[in-house]
Amino acid sequence: MTRLFARRKRFLEEVYAALMDHYGPQGWWPAETDLEVIVGAVLTQNTNWGNVEKALTRLKTAGELRLDRLAEMPVDALAEQIRPAGYFNVKARRLKSVVAFIQREYQGDLNQMRRVAWPLLRRQLLGVHGIGPETADSILLYALDKPVFVVDAYTRRLLLRHGMISEEADYYGIQEIFTRHLKPDRRLFNEYHALIVRLGKDFCRPRPACEGCVLRAWLPKGKKGCGR
DNA sequence: CACCAGGCAAGTA
DNA sequence: TACTTGCATGGT
Numbered sequence: 001m002t003r004l005f006a007r008r009k010r011f012l013e014e015v016y017a018a019l020m021d022h023y024g025p026q027g028w029w030p031a032e033t034d035l036e037v038i039v040g041a042v043l044t045q046n047t048n049w050g051n052v053e054k055a056l057t058r059l060k061t062a063g064e065l066r067l068d069r070l071a072e073m074p075v076d077a078l079a080e081q082i083r084p085a086g087y088f089n090v091k092a093r094r095l096k097s098v099v100a101f102i103q104r105e106y107q108g109d110l111n112q113m114r115r116v117a118w119p120l121l122r123r124q125l126l127g128v129h130g131i132g133p134e135t136a137d138s139i140l141l142y143a144l145d146k147p148v149f150v151v152d153a154y155t156r157r158l159l160l161r162h163g164m165i166s167e168e169a170d171y172y173g174i175q176e177i178f179t180r181h182l183k184p185d186r187r188l189f190n191e192y193h194a195l196i197v198r199l200g201k202d203f204c205r206p207r208p209a210c211e212g213c214v215l216r217a218w219l220p221k222g223k224k225g226c227g228r
Numbered sequence: 229c230a231c232c233a234g235g236c237a238a239g240t241a
Numbered sequence: 242t243a244c245t246t247g248c249a250t251g252g253t
Binding site: 046047048050051054055083084085086087088089090091 | 250252
Binding site for chain 2: 040041042044047048051086090130132152154155193196200201
């Protein structure tokens with residue numbers, strides 16, 4: 001038990017060092033405003049980031065990437081605007097829910113929201129239609145500067161392939177590994193998650209072998225390629 | 229052509 | 242409670 005504890009701790013520290021050494025700071029989240037982070041967090045659900053950028057650009061160009069505009073826009077018009085991000089009908093409704101929540105509970109003021117403690121904020125966010133654990137935590141960390149570690153598909157894959165978790169580990173189980181071993185520093189959590197995604201885009205794509213991938217040495221012994 | 233991408237909610241047994 | 246399915250575009 002304490003054996004696994006030590007292995008995990010060492011793994012997390014060494015992976016972070018290797019990623020930071022190879023890629024350097026990522027400067028996440030890629031957005032100009034906090035609202036753009038929140039909208040992007042919903043749009044990127046199960047969706048390639050390139051498609052999300054197309055949708056965000058359309059909203060910005062139309063001058064509609066604002067709480068008041070999003071609140072008054074018909075849901076069908078919003079869906080049309082975000083079409084490139086996929087699942088546009090679902091996501092339009094979800095964005096409407098999030099915007100309504102921020103207007104209702106915080107008078108549309110993200111700075112007011114930022115002053116609230118994150119455990120309460122997370123419970124509130126999880127109660128909003130369309131916001132699950134990852135979206136909630138992305139908003140908490142990247143829009144509201146809270147020290148909350150974001151777990152995504154890349155994170156899960158990374159730990160799974162290196163034998164740090166089992167197949168049935170759930171979101172909070174994985175998250176707990178990070179929060180238990182790392183300082184609760186929002187900038188560390190920010191960079192670490194961003195670096196994992198950066199790695200994932202290089203490394204987790206299907207390809208015959210991972211020659212040249214930075215974490216090749218981190219694959220389980222005897223395993224070649226990405227194993228997908 | 230098939231497969232996948234920075235999830236989540238709703239339905240079924 | 243534990244699975245399964247729908248949602249949809251654009252890149253590789």
